[in-house]
Every structure is written in C-alpha cells, then in structure tokens.
Amino acid sequence: MNEATPAGALGLDLAGERVDLLPERALWWPRERTLVVADVHLGKAASFRALGLPVPSGTTRENLQRLSTLVQSLRADRLLVLGDLLHAAAAQQPQVMAPLQRWREAHVALDCLLVRGNHDGHAGDPPAALRFTVVDEPYRLGPFAACHHPQRVAGSLVLAGHLHPAVLLRGRVHERQRLPCFVCNEGLLILPAFGAFTGSTTRHPGGHCYAIGAGRVWALPASPREASLG
Numbered sequence: 001m002n003e004a005t006p007a008g009a010l011g012l013d014l015a016g017e018r019v020d021l022l023p024e025r026a027l028w029w030p031r032e033r034t035l036v037v038a039d040v041h042l043g044k045a046a047s048f049r050a051l052g053l054p055v056p057s058g059t060t061r062e063n064l065q066r067l068s069t070l071v072q073s074l075r076a077d078r079l080l081v082l083g084d085l086l087h088a089a090a091a092q093q094p095q096v097m098a099p100l101q102r103w104r105e106a107h108v109a110l111d112c113l114l115v116r117g118n119h120d121g122h123a124g125d126p127p128a129a130l131r132f133t134v135v136d137e138p139y140r141l142g143p144f145a146a147c148h149h150p151q152r153v154a155g156s157l158v159l160a161g162h163l164h165p166a167v168l169l170r171g172r173v174h175e176r177q178r179l180p181c182f183v184c185n186e187g188l189l190i191l192p193a194f195g196a197f198t199g200s201t202t203r204h205p206g207g208h209c210y211a212i213g214a215g216r217v218w219a220l221p222a223s224p225r226e227a228s229l230g
Helices: 044-050 059-074 094-106 118-123
Strands: 010-014 017-022 026-029 034-037 078-081 111-115 132-135 139-141 144-146 157-160 166-170 176-185 188-190 208-213 216-219 226-228
Touching (some): 010 216, 034 059, 059 094
Parallel strands (some): 034 078, 144 157, 157 188, 166 226
Antiparallel strands (some): 010 017, 017 026, 026 034, 166 176, 176 188, 176 208, 208 216
C-alpha cells in the first residue's frame, strides 16, 4: 500500500525501503508501521533538578505528548527507540515514571522496542510494567541494524542516534542558526535527538544532511556541517 508522505517530511529510499524523515525529529518506516526515535532522555530535567540546578519542569510530559501525537497520527504498530530512553537512574522516580506509565497504558497495543544506549546503562532498563523489549546493539530489523552508537554493520544499513546532530546555517549579515538534522553517510543514518531538553552538536561524521526547521525537512545543498542561507 502506497502512503502519502506525512506533512513536512522528506521521503528517502534506504536499503530498498521507503522511509520518511519527519520534522518531529523522528523516522517513519511505513511498510512496517514503525516509528523510530533516538535520544528521548526522559527525566533529564528532573535529574538536573535533583542536583539543585534550576531547569524547567514539564519536559517529560511534553516529550510523551509529542510521541503520542506521532503514534496516533501515523497509526504506528511499533515504536523503536535507538537508545537513551531514560537519562539517568534519578529519572526512575514517580514524577517521571508515573507519566510514562500512563502513556504506556494509553498505547497498550503498541510494540515498544528499546536498543540500549550509554545512558540506559546508567539508568537501568525500564520497569517490566512498561512492556519494553530491551535489546543490545546492533539489533537487525529487516535491512536495518538498529543501534545507539553510529557504527558500521556488514550487510545492514545502520539507524543510530547518540550524537544529537545539528547543522549551522549562516546568513549574509552574520545571522547564525543551529538546526537539528539527520545525517546520512555510507551505510549509516544518524537521527537527531527526539528529546526536547537534550542539546545538539555540529561535530558529526558529515555526509548528506537533512535539516529540520519551519515544520519541514529539507536536503542541504552545501557543506555537511555548515550551510549558507543565501
């Protein structure tokens, strides 16, 4: 069944599969009805506040609401998280876990799969009640290898996160704008961080960059880490 590309998304052919790069900083694999995200970092703000740092609250609810909107609008059957679902062990506290449990109960039929990332190693696996299947990288899924850390896997195209990639746009009169981006390199696609409180970096392997801004994804014609606004 052919599906229309979601609003603002950019369709690509990867490893013989049609995928859509979404402006919501996620990837949609329509044939498998699979939504792919990386670096959600639930509980990061709560972890910072536990250290006495005055950071905003409500980011866990915001991230979960964004996930719900995507799952519902795309009618996803599977959620694949490419590592760092939780930020740290301090995230496993009621103010984080209770909204996450309610979110899971609202999507009881959704198959949830987590590839362990470096933060998951510190935070621990999600509680069994959340019904996440938790695996180590690389995890092969069709022609793809689901990973957290960018790497090469023979015979598979790697979907990875970890780096929180961004591109720096420069204007003619010294305007500078950093935008999250997807990075496509040979045998590798790096997703931007899904979490709203994660930061980003322009230090990444480069390749074909697809920037996210103004509600859409577009291919950059210039250099992989910097581009001109014209």
